[in-house]
Amino acid sequence: MRPEQQQKQQKPGIDVAVLVSIGRHPTTGRARRAEQDARGLELALAMEAELPGSRIDVLHAGSQDVDSEAALRSYLGMATGVGMGLESMTLLEQPEGSDAILPLVEHLAATSPQLVITGARAERGEGSGLLPYALAEHLGWPLVNSLASIETVENGVITLLQALPRGQRRRLKVRLPAIISVDEAAPAARQSAFGPARRATFLVAPTTSEADSELAQWHLSPARKRPKRLKIIKAASARDRFKAAASKAEGKGGQVLTDVTPEQGAEAIYKLLKEEGVLR
Amino acid sequence: MDGKCSAQGWVYSALAEVCRRSSPAAKDEVSTMLETLLPILIFTALALAVIGAVRRIRLWRQGRPSRVNLLQGLMALPRRYLVDLHHVVGRDKMISNTHVATAGGFVAAAVLMILVHGLGIANPLLGGLLLLASTSMFVGSLFVARRRLNPPARLSKGPWMRLPKSLMAFSIGVFLITLPTVGLLPDGLVEGSGSWLLALVLAGVVVWGLGEMFFGMTWGGPMKHAFAGALHLAFHRRAERFGGGRSTGLKALNLEDEAAPLGVEKPTDFTWNQLLGFDACVQCGRCEAVCPAFAAGQPLNPKKLIQDMVVGFAGGSDAGYAGSPYPGKPVGEHQGAPHAPILAPVVMKEGKALVDAETLWSCTTCRACVEECPMMIEHVDAIVDMRRHLTLERGKTPNKGAEVLDNLIATDNPGGFDPGSRLNWAADLNLPLMADLKQVDVLLWLGDGAFDMRNQRTLRALVKVLRAAEVDFAVLGAEERDSGDVARRLGDEATFQSLAKRNIATLAKYRFQQIVTCDPHSFHVLGNEYGDFLQEGQGGSDFNASYEVRHHSTFIAELYDAGRLTFAPWKGGSVTYHDPCYLGRYNGEYEAPRRVLKALGIQVAEMERSGLRSRCCGGGGGAPITDIPGERRIPDMRMNDVKESGAELVAVGCPQCTAMLEGVVDASAEVRDIAELVADALVERPAGDVSGVSRRTTAVTTAEEVTL
Numbered sequence A: 001m002r003p004e005q006q007q008k009q010q011k012p013g014i015d016v017a018v019l020v021s022i023g024r025h026p027t028t029g030r031a032r033r034a035e036q037d038a039r040g041l042e043l044a045l046a047m048e049a050e051l052p053g054s055r056i057d058v059l060h061a062g063s064q065d066v067d068s069e070a071a072l073r074s075y076l077g078m079a080t081g082v083g084m085g086l087e088s089m090t091l092l093e094q095p096e097g098s099d100a101i102l103p104l105v106e107h108l109a110a111t112s113p114q115l116v117i118t119g120a121r122a123e124r125g126e127g128s129g130l131l132p133y134a135l136a137e138h139l140g141w142p143l144v145n146s147l148a149s150i151e152t153v154e155n156g157v158i159t160l161l162q163a164l165p166r167g168q169r170r171r172l173k174v175r176l177p178a179i180i181s182v183d184e185a186a187p188a189a190r191q192s193a194f195g196p197a198r199r200a201t202f203l204v205a206p207t208t209s210e211a212d213s214e215l216a217q218w219h220l221s222p223a224r225k226r227p228k229r230l231k232i233i234k235a236a237s238a239r240d241r242f243k244a245a246a247s248k249a250e251g252k253g254g255q256v257l258t259d260v261t262p263e264q265g266a267e268a269i270y271k272l273l274k275e276e277g278v279l280r
Numbered sequence B: 001m002d003g004k005c006s007a008q009g010w011v012y013s014a015l016a017e018v019c020r021r022s023s024p025a026a027k028d029e030v031s032t033m034l035e036t037l038l039p040i041l042i043f044t045a046l047a048l049a050v051i052g053a054v055r056r057i058r059l060w061r062q063g064r065p066s067r068v069n070l071l072q073g074l075m076a077l078p079r080r081y082l083v084d085l086h087h088v089v090g091r092d093k094m095i096s097n098t099h100v101a102t103a104g105g106f107v108a109a110a111v112l113m114i115l116v117h118g119l120g121i122a123n124p125l126l127g128g129l130l131l132l133a134s135t136s137m138f139v140g141s142l143f144v145a146r147r148r149l150n151p152p153a154r155l156s157k158g159p160w161m162r163l164p165k166s167l168m169a170f171s172i173g174v175f176l177i178t179l180p181t182v183g184l185l186p187d188g189l190v191e192g193s194g195s196w197l198l199a200l201v202l203a204g205v206v207v208w209g210l211g212e213m214f215f216g217m218t219w220g221g222p223m224k225h226a227f228a229g230a231l232h233l234a235f236h237r238r239a240e241r242f243g244g245g246r247s248t249g250l251k252a253l254n255l256e257d258e259a260a261p262l263g264v265e266k267p268t269d270f271t272w273n274q275l276l277g278f279d280a281c282v283q284c285g286r287c288e289a290v291c292p293a294f295a296a297g298q299p300l301n302p303k304k305l306i307q308d309m310v311v312g313f314a315g316g317s318d319a320g321y322a323g324s325p326y327p328g329k330p331v332g333e334h335q336g337a338p339h340a341p342i343l344a345p346v347v348m349k350e351g352k353a354l355v356d357a358e359t360l361w362s363c364t365t366c367r368a369c370v371e372e373c374p375m376m377i378e379h380v381d382a383i384v385d386m387r388r389h390l391t392l393e394r395g396k397t398p399n400k401g402a403e404v405l406d407n408l409i410a411t412d413n414p415g416g417f418d419p420g421s422r423l424n425w426a427a428d429l430n431l432p433l434m435a436d437l438k439q440v441d442v443l444l445w446l447g448d449g450a451f452d453m454r455n456q457r458t459l460r461a462l463v464k465v466l467r468a469a470e471v472d473f474a475v476l477g478a479e480e481r482d483s484g485d486v487a488r489r490l491g492d493e494a495t496f497q498s499l500a501k502r503n504i505a506t507l508a509k510y511r512f513q514q515i516v517t518c519d520p521h522s523f524h525v526l527g528n529e530y531g532d533f534l535q536e537g538q539g540g541s542d543f544n545a546s547y548e549v550r551h552h553s554t555f556i557a558e559l560y561d562a563g564r565l566t567f568a569p570w571k572g573g574s575v576t577y578h579d580p581c582y583l584g585r586y587n588g589e590y591e592a593p594r595r596v597l598k599a600l601g602i603q604v605a606e607m608e609r610s611g612l613r614s615r616c617c618g619g620g621g622g623a624p625i626t627d628i629p630g631e632r633r634i635p636d637m638r639m640n641d642v643k644e645s646g647a648e649l650v651a652v653g654c655p656q657c658t659a660m661l662e663g664v665v666d667a668s669a670e671v672r673d674i675a676e677l678v679a680d681a682l683v684e685r686p687a688g689d690v691s692g693v694s695r696r697t698t699a700v701t702t703a704e705e706v707t708l
Helices: A003-008 A035-050 A066-076 A099-111 A131-139 A194-199 A213-217 A240-246 A262-276 B002-022 B030-060 B071-087 B095-117 B124-149 B158-183 B194-219 B226-236 B240-244 B270-277 B286-290 B302-314 B357-361 B368-370 B378-393 B403-412 B453-468 B485-487 B493-507 B520-533 B554-561 B589-600 B634-645 B655-662 B674-681 B699-707
Strands: A015-019 A021-024 A031-033 A057-062 A088-093 A117-118 A147-154 A157-161 A167-176 A178-182 A203-206 B442-443 B473-475 B514-517 B546-552 B575-577 B647-651 B668-673
Touching: A015 A035, A015 A099, A015 B194, A015 B378, A021 A035, A021 A066, A031 A035, A031 A066, A035 A057, A035 A066, A035 A117, A035 A147, A035 A178, A057 A066, A066 A194, A088 A099, A117 A131, A117 B674, A131 A178, A147 A178, A167 B655, A194 B071, A240 B357, B002 B357, B030 B095, B030 B158, B030 B194, B030 B226, B030 B270, B071 B095, B071 B226, B071 B514, B095 B124, B095 B158, B124 B158, B158 B194, B194 B226, B226 B270, B270 B378, B286 B302, B286 B493, B302 B378, B357 B647, B378 B485, B378 B493, B378 B520, B403 B485, B403 B493, B442 B453, B442 B655, B453 B554, B453 B655, B453 B668, B453 B674, B485 B493, B485 B520, B493 B520, B493 B634, B514 B520, B514 B554, B520 B546, B520 B674, B546 B554, B554 B589, B589 B674, B634 B655, B647 B655, B647 B674, B655 B668, B668 B674
Parallel strands: A015 A057, A015 A117, A057 A088, A088 A203, A117 A178, B442 B473, B442 B514, B514 B546, B575 B647, B647 B668
Antiparallel strands: A021 A031, A147 A157, A157 A167
16 A cells, blocks of 8 residues: 555646536525536545645636625635645636637637546636537547546546446546536536635636627527326336346447547548438 | 742751751650640641642632622631531531541641640640540541542542541541640650650641641642541632522623633633632532533543543642543543643643543533532533533534534524424414514413423414413514524533524513423523623613523413313322422422322322432433434433332423433333323313402314414
C-alpha cells in the first residue's frame, strides 16, 4: 500500500475544470446546485485522494443574482477540508439569454485545463444536453458521456469507467485533454456545508457574450407531464420477471466488428444509418 | 508562573523552618511540634490550592467569552447551591443527607481549622465546634464509604474509590489534633517514646486529608467538583434554571458575524463557562443511568462525554477515566488537546481524536441527563454545539441527515414533499385558512405531521375536537413551513434560522391569540426558540412575542374545564401515558395530558419512568434520521416499559412518539394520541346544559359555517 501511495504523491496533479450551472428543484422550482453538475464536482473532489496537487477550477457562465448566488455557493460548500484552491469560483458573467458556449470555449482554450467535467444536461434553460458536445466540437477534444468513475490518470492518459444501460460498465482510456459528462450513474454528491459556502468568493473573468439569437426566437412554455404508458407484464413467474429486468437487450441482427480500420467502421455505421433511415 | 515559583520558594523556606524549629524542640513536648507544624501544613496546602485554582481558572479561560454577571452570580451562589442543587440531589434522600453531613461538616471544619490551628486561636468554643464539624463529616464519610462498598455501575471508580478514606483521614485527623485545644487529651498520651510515632502518624493523616481536600480540590482530584461546581453554579450559562425556572431553548448562533466560529470544533470553541461546567462533573453517573442511547447500547454515555471534554481542554488521553465507557468503544484510545479538533477531520485507523462522531449523533436531545444532573451541567448544548460544527463546517451529517437538510432548504419540509400539498389530508374538512380570515382566536399549527398518514388521523381528530368545542380557529395551510426543529438539532443553524425568520414573517401577517399544535417539537421551537429572532417592533403592540403557544393537550384540558367538551365514559382497558420529552422536560407540561385522560374517565397506570423521568421514545434530535446503530432500539425499550405497566393502550401527545412507538414490532399495547381518544369520546352535551355556551349545531354544520 504505502510505496504505491508515495508513488502517487510524486505524480503531478492535473488541472480540472468543473462546469456548474444553476439547478432547479423539481418540486418547488427553487434554485439549487444542479444534481448532475454536483456529481461532476464530487468526481473531481474524489480525485484529490488519488492525485494530490490537482487543481479544480469551478466555472460558471451565466447571469448572477441573489438566488443563483446561493446555489453557486452551495457547490463550493462541498469543498470542506479539500485543499485544492476551491475557496473561489470563476464566474463568466453574461446577461440572461446569452449563449454560454462561446465564452466557455474561450476560457477553456485560454486556461487549457487537462480535464473538463460537466453535467450531461442543465436543469433550467434549454436543457438540451448539447453543451458537452458543442464544447468538444469547438475545442477538438474527446468527449466521454455518462461517466461512472475516474480510475487512474497516468502520463496524460485517463482511465475511465463509463456507465452503460442495465448497470454495465465500460473501461476507456482517453488521452488528455478531454471532456467528460456526468449523469445519474456517477456517485452522489456530498453534503454542502454552510461555512465554506459562505466564505467562498467569486472571480469574475472577462467574457465576450453574445445573445443567443436562436433561443430568442423560441417560444418557451412549461412542460406538461406526459402520461405514463401502461406496462403490461407478460412474465408469469418471478424468474421470468427477473430475467426481463436483468438480462441484456437482445439485439436483433446487427454485427460485431473487430479488428477493422476506422474507415471500415465508419462505412459500416454509415450503411446502418442509411438502412435505418436516420440519414437520407 | 511567577506566583508558582515564589510559592515554591515559600514552601522550601517553611520546611527549613520546620527543621530548624523541630530540632531544638525535640526534647520538648510533641504538642509543640504539632503547634508549629500545623499552621505550616495548613497554609502550605492552602497556598498550593490557590496555585491550583489559578491554573484551573486559566484552563477555563481558554474558552470563548460569555456574558455572565459575575458579581450577581456569586451573590446567588449560596441559594443556587443550597436550594436548587439540593432539589436535584434530594431526589435520592440518602445521598443528599450524606452530602449535607459530609460537605457541611467539611466546610465548617475547614474554616474552623484555619482559625484554630492555622491562626492559633485556641478558643475552646471554636475547638468544640471544630470537633462537632469533623464528627459530622466523619459520620457522612461513613455513608460515603458504605456506598462505595458495592458501588452501582453508574459511579466512576478509580480515584473516587479513595475519596471516603480521604474524607475519613481529614475528619479523624482534624478531630484528633483538636482534642488538645479543648483540653480533652489525656496528658499521658503525648508523653513517652511512643508519642513521637503517634504524632508522626497523626501528621501523616492530616497531610493526607489536607492533600485531598485542599490540594486535590484545585489540582484535579475528586474534590475538584466542589471548587468547579460552586463557580459553575455561580456563572451558569442558563441562570434562568435556578429558582424553579426553566431554560431549554438552544442558544442561537450569530450568523451575521462571519468571524464567529460555526459551532465547536476544538475545546476552546466552547464558552469559558461551558468548560467550567464540564469540570464540575462529580461522575455520579445519574445521566448515564437515564440516557436512552446508553441503555440502547449506542455509543454515547453523557458522563463520559463530559469527562472527555475535560480531557480536551486540559489535554491528555481518556485513559484515566474510570467509569462506564461509550458502549462498544474501549477507554484509552482517544486523546485531545485544547486546540486540537474534538472530532477527527478524516477517518483514522488508530489513535483517535477526542470523540467519535457517532457518539454525538446518538443523542436524542431528550434532556433526561440535563434534568438529572445534580451539577446542572448542560450536556445537550455541548452536543448540539459540536454537531453544528460537523454540519455547518464539514458537511458531515450522517445517513439521511444531508437529504433531510436539503429537503428542508428546497421544500421547507423534511420529507421533500410539495409544500402545496400540506393540506391534502384535509381536502374534505374545509379547514378555514388564515389567509382568508386574517384574524381568529386560535391558529392551528399542523407541523410536518401533516405529511404523515398516521399523524393525519391525529390532526383530523383534533379538528373534530376543536369544532365540537366551537373554537374559532384557522390554519396557515401552504404558508406553514417546518418549524426548524430537526434542522437545528442536526446542527444546521443556518437552515433553522432561515425557516424561523420566514415563519415569523408569516405569523406576523395575521392576528390570533394563541397557537395550538399537536406537535411538542413545534410547540417548543415556536414558544421557546423563536423569541431570539423576532425583529424589533414585532414584539410590540402588533402581536408577536405576546402570542402564546399551547400544546393540544393543554388546550383540550382548558376547553374541558370551561365546559365546552363533554365525554362519554371510558369503556376501554387500562391506559398508560407516555410523556413526550419536548412537552415534559422541555416545557414542564406533565399535568394537562393527565387531566384530559382523567376527564375521559381513564385511570392512568403510570409507568415506572414517567413525568420528569420519562424515557425518550428515541424520536428526538434527529436520531431517527442519523440512525446510529446500537444493541437495542430505544422505542422497543419504551414499549417494554408500557408492557410492564400492564396497560393495553398507551396515550401519547407527539407525532414523533406515535411513529416511534407504533413502529415497535409485536407491541403489547395500542398507541393513540390524546386527541384521538378525546375525539372518540365526544358526545353532544345534553340539552338544558347550564354552561353559558349554547350548542345549536353539530360539528358538521359548524364546519360549513366557518367556511361561509
